[in-house]
Amino acid sequence: MEAAKSYLKTIASSAWIRLLGGRGEFYELADRTALVREGDLSKEVCTQLVDRIDDILSVRSQPRVWRDKVDSDARIWGFEQDIGDLVDQFQISRRIEAIEKYLGRPVRSWFLMANRVVPQESNQGSGGGFHRDSPFSHQVKCIWYLTDVASDNGPFEFIPGSHSNAIPSRDRYPLGHYRLENIHKDDRLVEVLADAGSLLVCDTKCIHRGKPIETGSRYAVTLYTSPHKDGWERQLRGLGLDFPPKQKVFDE
Numbered sequence: 642m643e644a645a646k647s648y649l650k651t652i653a654s655s656a657w658i659r660l661l662g663g664r665g666e667f668y669e670l671a672d673r674t675a676l677v678r679e680g681d682l683s684k685e686v687c688t689q690l691v692d693r694i695d696d697i698l699s700v701r702s703q704p705r706v707w708r709d710k711v712d713s714d715a716r717i718w719g720f721e722q723d724i725g726d727l728v729d730q731f732q733i734s735r736r737i738e739a740i741e742k743y744l745g746r747p748v749r750s751w752f753l754m755a756n757r758v759v760p761q762e763s764n765q766g767s768g769g770g771f772h773r774d775s776p777f778s779h780q781v782k783c784i785w786y787l788t789d790v791a792s793d794n795g796p797f798e799f800i801p802g803s804h805s806n807a808i809p810s811r812d813r814y815p816l817g818h819y820r821l822e823n824i825h826k827d828d829r830l831v832e833v834l835a836d837a838g839s840l841l842v843c844d845t846k847c848i849h850r851g852k853p854i855e856t857g858s859r860y861a862v863t864l865y866t867s868p869h870k871d872g873w874e875r876q877l878r879g880l881g882l883d884f885p886p887k888q889k890v891f892d893e
């Protein structure tokens with residue numbers, strides 16, 4: 642019964658995108674899974690944002706900060722509250738319009754998350770290993786690299802096509818599963834290597850992770866959007882966090 646439900650949900654989600662979405666600035670995601678736009682932020686802005694992240698993370702008791710168990714991944718939730726005018730640099734309204742057109746449904750809330758990832762023994766990389774952000778519905782994340790990202794400092798990596806081939810690949814990756822232990826040996830992983838200031842846009846229904854970091858550091862800002870007004874609470878509750886609701890909410 643569960644398997645049949647998962648099957649139907651997967652079919653419904655693909656049909657939704659085909660009929661109502663797949664348009665706008667990010668339309669290519671339907672075929673390409675991820676896009677990279679170099680030079681979306683200037684180097685100067687990247688430097689200012691990195692400094693701001695370091696300042697915030699230097700205070701251990703800062704609210705809205707989460708750290709993973711091995712102190713490799715440190716995250717500032719609701720980062721838009723910390724950066725004043727710099728938030729305009731992300732052109733949030735433009736991104737949201739593009740996301741709505743791709744998904745074919747309205748965005749009702751959003752927030753930014755900034756993170757710094759550094760090497761620690763047995764770190765799992767940003768995001769804690771291979772996963773899908775949502776196993777059934779399509780979802781879009783915009784991720785800005787604030788530092789140059791190479792293969793050894795924690796690039797985003799994903800399986801091309803895995804946002805749209807859940808049914809044919811269900812023997813490898815069971816439908817409805819968020820977390821995935823390993824990638825099948827025949828699947829090709831793409832590492833997104835790009836300079837500071839690059840914008841990576843991804844349909845994060847795909848199988849992806851931040852590659853475990855070996856050297857240096859990786860700074861990034863991610864735009865989270867939700868079809869729900871309480872997207873912030875839903876997201877953080879899912880992570881076992883309990884910060885005050887502060888996301889930007891759009892009126893009907």
Ligand SMILES: [Fe+2]
Pocket residue numbers: 768772773774845849
């Ligand atoms: Fe993710």
